[in-house]
Structures are given as C-alpha cells and as structure tokens.
Amino acid sequence: MKTHRHKKASRQFSFAFESFGVKVRIQTWHKEVTDEIEARLDRIIPAALYKKIEPEKAAHVLSIGCRHADEYVIYRGRRQLSFGQNWENVLKYFDWQIRLTIAEFARERVFLHAGVVGWKGKAIIIPAKSFQGKTTLVKTLTRMGAQYYSDEYAVLDAEGYVHPFPKMLSIRGFDDPYRQIDYPVESLGGKAGTVPLPVGLILLTEYQSGAEWEPQILSDGNGVMELLSHTIPIRYKPKFSLKVLNKTVNRAIIVKTKRGEAEDFATSLLSFFENKAL
Amino acid sequence: MKSSQVPVARKEGLVIQETTEEVLVYDLNSNKAHCLNQTAAFVWKSCDGNNSIPEITKLFAKETGADVHEDLIWLAIDQLNEKDLLQAELATNLSGRSRRDVIKKIGLATMVALPIVASLTAPTSVLASTSCSCLTDGDCTTQAGCGSATCNCLAVCAPPPSDPNACPDPLTQKRKSR
Numbered sequence: 001m002k003t004h005r006h007k008k009a010s011r012q013f014s015f016a017f018e019s020f021g022v023k024v025r026i027q028t029w030h031k032e033v034t035d036e037i038e039a040r041l042d043r044i045i046p047a048a049l050y051k052k053i054e055p056e057k058a059a060h061v062l063s064i065g066c067r068h069a070d071e072y073v074i075y076r077g078r079r080q081l082s083f084g085q086n087w088e089n090v091l092k093y094f095d096w097q098i099r100l101t102i103a104e105f106a107r108e109r110v111f112l113h114a115g116v117v118g119w120k121g122k123a124i125i126i127p128a129k130s131f132q133g134k135t136t137l138v139k140t141l142t143r144m145g146a147q148y149y150s151d152e153y154a155v156l157d158a159e160g161y162v163h164p165f166p167k168m169l170s171i172r173g174f175d176d177p178y179r180q181i182d183y184p185v186e187s188l189g190g191k192a193g194t195v196p197l198p199v200g201l202i203l204l205t206e207y208q209s210g211a212e213w214e215p216q217i218l219s220d221g222n223g224v225m226e227l228l229s230h231t232i233p234i235r236y237k238p239k240f241s242l243k244v245l246n247k248t249v250n251r252a253i254i255v256k257t258k259r260g261e262a263e264d265f266a267t268s269l270l271s272f273f274e275n276k277a278l
Numbered sequence: 279m280k281s282s283q284v285p286v287a288r289k290e291g292l293v294i295q296e297t298t299e300e301v302l303v304y305d306l307n308s309n310k311a312h313c314l315n316q317t318a319a320f321v322w323k324s325c326d327g328n329n330s331i332p333e334i335t336k337l338f339a340k341e342t343g344a345d346v347h348e349d350l351i352w353l354a355i356d357q358l359n360e361k362d363l364l365q366a367e368l369a370t371n372l373s374g375r376s377r378r379d380v381i382k383k384i385g386l387a388t389m390v391a392l393p394i395v396a397s398l399t400a401p402t403s404v405l406a407s408t409s410c411s412c413l414t415d416g417d418c419t420t421q422a423g424c425g426s427a428t429c430n431c432l433a434v435c436a437p438p439p440s441d442p443n444a445c446p447d448p449l450t451q452k453r454k455s456r
Contacts, residue, residue: 074413084413086446089433096411104403113407129423130410131436179432179444221300221313225396228311232407234400238304242295242311249297 016058017041019050020155021107024098025058029066037064037094043182044095045102046166060101064094076101092180099167103153103232109163110156110237110244113230116149116165117141118193119270120278122200123162125154125252127230133207133262135169140262142190144270149193153232158240160247162199166192199248200277202227203269204256211258213268220246223254253277285334285355286365287325303363309400312361318393321354322363331355331371344389349380354393361395410435 013034014027028034041050065073072090073083074097081097084090103111114127115138124141128134135151142148150165157163168182185192204218204226218226224245228234234241253276259265293304301319303312314322320341324334331351339346349372356370356377372380381392408421412429419427424435431438431445439445 082413082417084433086431086433088446089413092433093411093413093417096409100403100407103407111407129408131423131425179439180434219299220297221302221315222396224295224297224302225311225313225398228398229401230406231401232403234311234406235309235402238306238309238400239293242293242302242304246295246297246302 012063014055016053016055017045017050018053018057019045019102019106020109022060022102022105023053023058024101025055025061026098027055027061027063029064033064037091040091040095043168044098046164049165060105062094062097062101064090099152100232104236106155106233108158110241111232112154112156112227113152113232114154115151116154116162117146118149118197119146119200119273121197122273122277123149123154123197124201124203124269124273125162125199125248126203126205127154127227128204128206129230132205133259135171136207136262137205137259137266139169139171139188139190140266141270142185142188144266146190146270147193148185148190149197156199156244156248157196158244158247160199160244160251161196162248163196164193199252201273202249202252202254204254205259205265207260208258209260211260213257213259213265213272215255215257215272218254218256220249220254223249223252226254226256283330283368284327285325285329285331285358285368286327287322287358288363288365292363304400305362308362310361310397311400312363313396315391315394317350317391318354318357318395321351321393322358325355325358325364338390342390346390347384349384350390350393353377353380353384354395357393357395361397363395 012027013031014025015034015038016025026037061077063075067073070085071083074081074094082093112127114125115134117124117138126134126137138151148166151169152167153165155163155165168184170180170182172180227245231241291306295302299316301314320338321334324337331348335346335348335351352371355368358364359367404420408423410421410424412418412433412435415428418424418429418435421435426436430436
C-alpha cells in the first residue's frame with residue numbers, strides 16, 4: 001500500500017478530454033484509479049459531449065492524490081479542494097468538480113444550475129438550488145411527455161438557445177431522503193432532447209406543502225437578477241453571461257410561484273406554458 | 279458646491295445591459311449586479327456631468343409628462359451613491375429626512391414609479407452550482423442553502439440519515455487496489 005503512495009511523487013497517471021472547449025486532464029497516483037475514473041466518464045458527462053485528447057493539451061488539471069494510509073485528496077491545479085476517506089464519496093465529489101470545471105470555463109456557452117425540459121419546440125428552464133425539487137419536477141414533466149434536457153445544467157449559447165446536457169437523472173429519496181441514485185431518462189419512461197431550443201419559460205419555484213399554482217410574472221431585469229444566482233460563469237465572464245441572460249429572458253416568460261405536489265403542478269405548468277409561451 | 283450638485287454616472291469597470299424595461303449593471307470591481315428600474319435608469323443616464331439635479335428633475339418631468347418633485351431625483355441619487363454608481367459621491371439633499379419618509383411623501387403624490395436599484399452579489403461558481411456534495415464540513419460552508427452545515431456519511435450537506443445502516447462502512451469502501 002505504501003509503495004503506491006511513494007510512487008505518486010515520481011509518477012502520475014492521466015487521461016484528458018475536451019468538453020464545450022474546456023480541456024481537462026484527470027490525474028491520479030495510480031493507473032488503476034485513473035482507469036476507474038476514465039471508465040465512468042460517460043456517467044459524469046454525456047458521452048456525446050466530450051472527446052478524448054492528449055493530456056498535454058489540457059489547460060485544467062483535476063487530480064486525486066493519496067496521503068497517510070487512508071485518505072484521498074482532491075485538487076484543482078495545485079489547490080486542494082477537499083479530502084475524504086470513503087472512496088465512493090470521493091468519486092461523487094470528484095464527478096461534481098469535473099462538471100463544475102466545464103460549466104465555469106465552457107467556451108461560448110453559459111451554464112445555469114437548472115433543470116431543463118423541452119415541450120413542443122420550446123424549453124422550460126427551472127433554476128434552483130439542490131433539495132428544492134428540481135429533479136422531481138423534471139422527472140414528472142418527462143413522464144408527461146416532455147423531452148429531457150438536463151436535471152443539472154441549462155447550457156445556453158450566445159443567442160440564448162438551450163442545448164441538451166442529458167446526464168443521468170440524480171434521484172434522491174428511494175431509500176433515504178439524501179441518498180442519490182442515477183437513472184438514465186429512458187429507464188424512467190422519458191426521452192432526451194437532441195436539438196437546441198429557444199427558451200419559452202423560466203420557472204422560479206420551490207416546494208411548499210399544499211402550495212397552489214399562483215404565477216407571478218417578472219420583468220426581464222428582475223428575471224436576469226434571479227438567474228444570476230444560478231449562473232456559474234458570472235464572475236469568470238460577466239459580460240458574455242449578462243448578454244446571454246438578457247437574450248434568453250427577452251424571448252421567455254419568467255414566472256415565480258411556490259409549488260405543491262409535482263403531478264398537479266406540472267399539469268398547471270404545461271397548461272400555462274401552452275397558453276402563454278407557445 | 280455647485281459642481282458637487284452635478285452628478286456624473288460612473289462608467290469605468292461596469293458592464294451595462296439594457297433590457298426592455300430596466301438597465302442591468304455589473305460592477306467588475308465588487309462583483310455586484312444592479313437592476314435599475316426605468317426611473318433610476320433615467321436619472322443615472324442623465325448624470326452626464328452637465329445636468330444639475332433641478333435640470334434632471336425637469337428632464338424627467340418632460341419625459342413622463344408628470345409633476346416631478348426634486349426629492350424623487352434625490353431618492354435615485356441616494357441609491358446610486360450607495361451602490362457606487364456615480365463617479366463621485368454626492369452629498370444627498372433629503373433635508374435630514376430618512377429615505378422611508380421621503381418615499382412615503384412622494385410615493386403618495388407621484389404618478390411615476392419610485393426609483394429602485396435592486397442589487398445582489400454575484401455568486402462564485404461553487405455557490406451558483408451548489409450540489410450539497412461534500413467530503414468535509416468545510417465543503418458545506420461554501421455552499422449555501424443545503425440541509426445542514428455539516429457533511430453526513432452519504433457525502434451530502436444534510437442531517438445524518440435516519441437509518442444508521444444507510445451509512446457506508448468506511449473500511450469496506452476503500453479502494454481494494456490500495
């Protein structure tokens with residue numbers, strides 16, 4: 001065991017990929033560990049959205065090291081991000097950091113932390129923090145026939161069109177409210193969208209038991225302010241981000257409402273969407 | 279004193295986007311975003327270094343076709359001062375009254391919207407993308423809005439699972455190759 005750790009200093013094992021113009025090298029102290037991460041890359045980023053590249057071409061380095069007898073350390077460049085002892089947990093955290101790196105530095109795209117579905121040629125974006133029922137709503141809408149675009153990121157281009165980022169849905173609550181299990185959208189009876197869509201509606205909502213559909217329509221400016229809290233590259237590229245957000249809200253209705261149970265809410269939402277946004 | 283009554287809108291270090299009704303301003307120095315409603319935006323745009331407050335008042339009255347009290351313009355200037363959107367801070371002229379008193383007075387008398395500058399600090403990428411994923415409690419302090427400030431055994435910033443058996447056994451979860 002110690003031999004592996006000592007080898008870390010003299011040799012690193014890596015692979016690299018490019019996604020949305022972001023070139024990332026993944027590096028660990030052990031070949032088997034690197035291979036394990038490479039093998040799960042399709043779970044981290046949808047397979048169609050990345051390609052392998054030569055490691056020396058990468059501009060960003062994410063790595064896992066090993067210290068003491070039983071601790072894994074995660075780095076972005078030379079900066080330590082976190083550390084842990086449970087390998088599965090370390091991998092989950094590392095997955096998030098890989099996606100976050102792409103989301104922050106993507107070229108000509110703005111990533112919002114949001115769920116996205118398509119309905120009759122237009123997109124519904126649901127920006128929200130974790131634990132606010134974003135995935136539940138996306139899953140429900142998908143079961144009702146909406147096309148699945150993402151349960152994590154709305155990927156906007158310079159014209160404000162949203163592109164698919166159809167990673168597996170991360171669903172909590174089957175055995176524990178906080179345990180997350182990933183499912184392909186097809187296994188839930190849904191279908192992933194494949195083409196960029198104009199945004200028809202931006203839904204700002206959070207779960208509140210018994211809440212009714214009471215939409216409040218926001219102005220474009222207030223809509224952008226709401227979206228800013230979920231805009232991953234806002235500090236890295238504020239000018240481009242603001243321009244894209246402005247174009248996006250310009251075509252969309254921005255609605256704020258509490259939501260009760262997902263099924264009833266989704267029915268009201270789609271009815272509203274068809275009347276006002278199509 | 280006369281020159282100090284002529285406000286100049288700050289332009290350096292700002293990203294400006296106009297929407298259909300408002301003006302969005304992003305301050306690159308402070309990473310703060312501001313949304314100026316139509317009234318605040320009109321006043322800000324009129325702060326060109328030539329117009330005094332009485333002149334801006336007249337311009338705004340002409341624009342809206344309404345009777346406009348100078349206090350309304352001062353109310354906007356007061357907020358623009360506070361948000362660092364003027365080149366130099368102006369001594370406000372609300373005659374010792376609080377902003378609330380002035381709003382109460384002109385709010386009842388005016389037919390135009392009161393100036394509003396709404397602001398927020400832009401999130402870091404981690405905060406914007408809060409996943410509540412964690413390995414240590416420290417990871418939870420950088421992610422607002424999760425269920426807990428401590429990292430539970432499922433690597434989530436949340437209370438411990440109700441079923442203690444849900445926690446993975448660290449000894450069986452280590453990489454076998456090590």
